[in-house]
Amino acid sequence: MDLSGLTTGWYLALAAALFIIGAVGLLVRRNPLVMFMCVELMLNAVNVTFVALGAGLNDVGGQVAVFFVLVVAATEVVIGLALVVAINRRRAGATADDVSMLKG
Amino acid sequence: MGAAAWLICAFPLAGFVVLLAAGRRLGEPRAGWLATAAMAGSFVSAAAVFAGLMSRDPVDRRFVVTLFEWVPAGDFSVDAGLLVDPLSVTMALFVTGVGALIHLYAIGYMHGDRDFSKFFIYLNLFAFSMLVLVLGDNLALTFLGWEGVGVCSYLLISFWFTEEANATAGKKAFVTNRVGDWGFMLAMFWAFGALGSVRYLDLFGHAGSLSSSTATAIVVLLFVGAAGKSAQLPLYIWLPDAMAGPTPVSALIHAATMVTAGVYLMVRVNPLIAAADAWAPDMIAWVGVATALFAAGAAMAQNDIKKVLAYSTISQLGYMMLAVGTGAYVAAIFHMVTHAFFKALLFLGSGSVIHALDGDQDMRRYGALRAAMPITSITFIVGWLAIAGVPPFAGFWSKDEILAYAFDANPALWLVGLVTAVLTAFYMSRLVFMTFYGEARFGDEQHPHEPSPLMTAPLVALAGAAVVAGVMNLPFTKDLHFLGTWLKPSLFGNEAHLEIGGGVLWLLALVAVVGAAAGIAGAVAVYLRGRLPVSMVERPAAARAFYVDEAVTRFVGGPGRRAFDLVAAFDSKVVDGAVDGVGRSVRAGGTALRRVQSGFVRFYALLTAVGAVALLVWFLSRASL
Amino acid sequence: MAEAVFAVAAVLMLAGAIGVVASRNPVHAALFLVQTLIGVALLFILNDAHFLAAVQVVVYAGAIVILFLFVIMLLGVDKAEELRVEPIFGQRPLAAVVGAALAAVLGTVILTTADVLSGIRQSGGERALDGEATDIERMGRVLFGEFAFAVEITAALLTIAVVGAVVLTRRAARSDGAPAGSGSG
Numbered sequence: 001m002d003l004s005g006l007t008t009g010w011y012l013a014l015a016a017a018l019f020i021i022g023a024v025g026l027l028v029r030r031n032p033l034v035m036f037m038c039v040e041l042m043l044n045a046v047n048v049t050f051v052a053l054g055a056g057l058n059d060v061g062g063q064v065a066v067f068f069v070l071v072v073a074a075t076e077v078v079i080g081l082a083l084v085v086a087i088n089r090r091r092a093g094a095t096a097d098d099v100s101m102l103k104g
Numbered sequence: 105m106g107a108a109a110w111l112i113c114a115f116p117l118a119g120f121v122v123l124l125a126a127g128r129r130l131g132e133p134r135a136g137w138l139a140t141a142a143m144a145g146s147f148v149s150a151a152a153v154f155a156g157l158m159s160r161d162p163v164d165r166r167f168v169v170t171l172f173e174w175v176p177a178g179d180f181s182v183d184a185g186l187l188v189d190p191l192s193v194t195m196a197l198f199v200t201g202v203g204a205l206i207h208l209y210a211i212g213y214m215h216g217d218r219d220f221s222k223f224f225i226y227l228n229l230f231a232f233s234m235l236v237l238v239l240g241d242n243l244a245l246t247f248l249g250w251e252g253v254g255v256c257s258y259l260l261i262s263f264w265f266t267e268e269a270n271a272t273a274g275k276k277a278f279v280t281n282r283v284g285d286w287g288f289m290l291a292m293f294w295a296f297g298a299l300g301s302v303r304y305l306d307l308f309g310h311a312g313s314l315s316s317s318t319a320t321a322i323v324v325l326l327f328v329g330a331a332g333k334s335a336q337l338p339l340y341i342w343l344p345d346a347m348a349g350p351t352p353v354s355a356l357i358h359a360a361t362m363v364t365a366g367v368y369l370m371v372r373v374n375p376l377i378a379a380a381d382a383w384a385p386d387m388i389a390w391v392g393v394a395t396a397l398f399a400a401g402a403a404m405a406q407n408d409i410k411k412v413l414a415y416s417t418i419s420q421l422g423y424m425m426l427a428v429g430t431g432a433y434v435a436a437i438f439h440m441v442t443h444a445f446f447k448a449l450l451f452l453g454s455g456s457v458i459h460a461l462d463g464d465q466d467m468r469r470y471g472a473l474r475a476a477m478p479i480t481s482i483t484f485i486v487g488w489l490a491i492a493g494v495p496p497f498a499g500f501w502s503k504d505e506i507l508a509y510a511f512d513a514n515p516a517l518w519l520v521g522l523v524t525a526v527l528t529a530f531y532m533s534r535l536v537f538m539t540f541y542g543e544a545r546f547g548d549e550q551h552p553h554e555p556s557p558l559m560t561a562p563l564v565a566l567a568g569a570a571v572v573a574g575v576m577n578l579p580f581t582k583d584l585h586f587l588g589t590w591l592k593p594s595l596f597g598n599e600a601h602l603e604i605g606g607g608v609l610w611l612l613a614l615v616a617v618v619g620a621a622a623g624i625a626g627a628v629a630v631y632l633r634g635r636l637p638v639s640m641v642e643r644p645a646a647a648r649a650f651y652v653d654e655a656v657t658r659f660v661g662g663p664g665r666r667a668f669d670l671v672a673a674f675d676s677k678v679v680d681g682a683v684d685g686v687g688r689s690v691r692a693g694g695t696a697l698r699r700v701q702s703g704f705v706r707f708y709a710l711l712t713a714v715g716a717v718a719l720l721v722w723f724l725s726r727a728s729l
Numbered sequence: 730m731a732e733a734v735f736a737v738a739a740v741l742m743l744a745g746a747i748g749v750v751a752s753r754n755p756v757h758a759a760l761f762l763v764q765t766l767i768g769v770a771l772l773f774i775l776n777d778a779h780f781l782a783a784v785q786v787v788v789y790a791g792a793i794v795i796l797f798l799f800v801i802m803l804l805g806v807d808k809a810e811e812l813r814v815e816p817i818f819g820q821r822p823l824a825a826v827v828g829a830a831l832a833a834v835l836g837t838v839i840l841t842t843a844d845v846l847s848g849i850r851q852s853g854g855e856r857a858l859d860g861e862a863t864d865i866e867r868m869g870r871v872l873f874g875e876f877a878f879a880v881e882i883t884a885a886l887l888t889i890a891v892v893g894a895v896v897l898t899r900r901a902a903r904s905d906g907a908p909a910g911s912g913s914g
């Protein structure tokens with residue numbers, strides 16, 4: 001890795017750190033809302049890599065990919081929050097661990 | 105010309121299909137006429153192919169008509185191809201010719217039967233299968249025909265299946281033939297394993313490159329198959345019981361055509377026999393001659409007219425196997441053809457007699473039928489003289505040729521064959537005297553009469569053939585060896601050559617004639633003059649065919665059954681146990697693994713992450729390589 | 730200058746991310762999320778993706794986080810979560826191991842590849858970033874040219890998401906007046 005100046009590698013390292021924080025958060029938090037936020041963290045980490053690599057390659061494709069990720073993230077949040085609302089209506093204050101009836 | 109080859113098979117197949125679809129609607133007698141016409145068409149096609157081959161140069165008299173690729177399976181490819189060469193055309197000619205005559209006869213014989221059209225469905229299917237067997241250009245196609253004739257044989261033996269004995273006889277034939285089929289299949293697998301092909305021409309072309317032990321194994325296994333189909337010791341036991349079928353069936357399948365398939369197969373694979381160790385053909389010769397003697401002995405004491413003819417057929421098939429074993433392939437085919445004529449004639453004649461006496465088959469209630477049935481008796485007597493070996497009838501020439509080659513190979517073989525010939529003359533004379541001479545022993549209410557011309561016409565035609573068929577291969581000069589010259593391209597020079605000279609041949613022929621005369625004279629003395637009590641020649645052991653059947657029954661029912669029980673136990677415990685064990689272990693594994701499916705979505709996410717990391721590590725390890 | 734902006738953005742993002750994961754109250758977590766998203770928007774500006782930066786702030790920090798907050802308020806689930814206990818045995822140690830392994834793998838990739846982009850062909854033409862057009866114009870051309878079909882599909886996806894959300898949260902009025910289960914959606 002070239003440490004001189006602001007190279008693409010720095011962006012990637014930052015994105016990796018963000019991604020790992022999000023992943024660990026997803027694994028340890030029980031509140032479904034916070035779990036969704038952690039997913040958003042991971043998606044943003046990926047967005048950073050897209051934009052950084054796109055800039056490095058002098059290509060607008062990276063930004064286009066981010067645009068689509070934004071849209072998908074929006075739909076994901078909409079459906080996810082709808083699920084949270086539906087589950088909470090049945091059982092107030094449910095965490096992700098409380099919804100575990102479907103098991104072997 | 106090449107087109108006519110597939111027509112030989114197509115005619116009976118078309119007859120079968122049409123009868124299957126509309127046989128009942130056609131009814132009697134049109135169904136029979138249709139089947140007969142199909143056979144006649146097949147015969148004409150065979151004759152056309154024969155004429156086409158004749159017009160060719162002798163070295164060109166072999167070609168393959170490939171209809172389509174039958175089994176394409178990787179390296180293993182089997183074509184539905186017809187091998188047209190002198191041997192197969194000879195077989196096709198007499199199968200269709202004799203077959204057409206017997207079809208014609210059956211129209212009269214099966215008159216009034218409830219399943220008249222079904223009978224002809226089976227007959228045409230049989231003819232088709234037999235022609236596939238004969239004309240197939242590879243072992244697999246021959247095997248298809250081989251099984252087809254086996255099925256038809258089973259269906260026709262138990263044609264009147266409402267009687268327990270008939271159904272049992274059919275089953276017995278089927279099961280006994282399975283033993284032979286086992287040998288055939290193993291031989292086929294072995295040939296494919298050794299040479300990578302089951303086509304005859306490939307096998308023959310590379311027979312020389314086979315190790316002699318491989319060739320011997322293939323030949324011996326094929327002979328097991330041939331022994332089953334051609335009723336050799338010890339697999340003959342099904343043929344006497346097969347007489348439960350209608351008499352035209354006995355004539356067509358169990359005398360003229362199907363039972364000769366084993367002999368045909370052995371002649372067909374003569375290059376393999378040539379490549380095998382010397383003991384293999386010796387064994388074939390000894391099994392053949394032993395069968396001939398054994399069956400002739402059994403025929404001495406049978407009272408059922410069809411049983412006599414059945415044992416006689418086994419005996420004659422033994423002669424043919426003797427010829428194969430001594431390398432006298434031409435003699436084997438020669439005897440096969442003449443035997444087809446006179447044995448079909450004898451069976452059809454016996455059918456007329458049985459028909460005239462309302463289905464009674466016991467010769468002790470026959471006698472003096474000569475006056476009531478002149479055409480039947482005259483034609484029957486022609487057949488009798490032919491099989492007894494009286495010159496100039498056809499049987500004399502073919503049997504004499506076999507015995508000459510046997511003498512040349514090993515005088516002991518010749519001696520057994522000669523004794524068999526004497527016995528043959530004796531038991532056939534016994535049959536004729538008990539049936540057509542002496543005093544009438546049937547009841548007064550029975551009035552035997554000549555059957556319709558539909559049934560006598562084939563008798564006359566076959567009798568004519570039985571008289572003159574010897575001219576096919578007269579021994580006097582080389583120019584008269586028509587059959588031998590004709591078959592040469594199919595034998596690849598593997599035919600044995602007689603070392604003995606003309607004088608010895610004349611002497612052997614004279615001995616054979618004297619033997620036949622002695623046999624006939626003995627029968628005259630016992631059955632016409634009454635010089636000796638009948639019980640002196642008809643021994644109980646012979647009547648029971650020397651207890652072979654009982655021995656087989658006892659063996660299969662005793663130790664055999666225990667062995668099969670053992671196999672069944674092995675199957676249910678070990679094989680099924682393995683299959684069940686797979687299922688049980690999968691279920692146990694699932695029960696253990698279902699604890700992983702905890703229902704906690706975060707745990708699933710953890711496992712997904714572990715998988716993602718593992719994938720990344722894998723990519724990384726590949727990238728750094 | 731750029732390095733300074735990057736440093737500020739990085740500190741904002743990482744601190745916000747840790748805040749999201751570590752705060753017991755979901756309202757606090759949502760606010761920390763806004764901080765991270767603004768850090769990301771800063772990085773976008775640093776890379777001359779001005780349009781994306783604006784969208785990031787408007788859609789993410791605006792719409793999505795507001796949606797989160799609405800749901801939190803609606804359901805009254807702003808109770809603090811007890812973070813010191815972990816009901817699933819071994820989940821946290823394993824999560825730490827997985828995180829460390831991820832860090833190791835990603836770190837190896839970034840460190841060992843001297844410069845990930847050296848030697849790779851640079852884009853030209855309409856997709857090139859160094860042209861005369863503004864970034865919004867470039868994106869517009871590419872989105873409605875090369876990716877027109879994908880954009881249409883995205884529209885369908887959004888519609889489906891909206892319909893799905895309505896179906897999932899609808900309270901179907903039954904004839905007996907009792908509220909239907911949410912699972913009936």
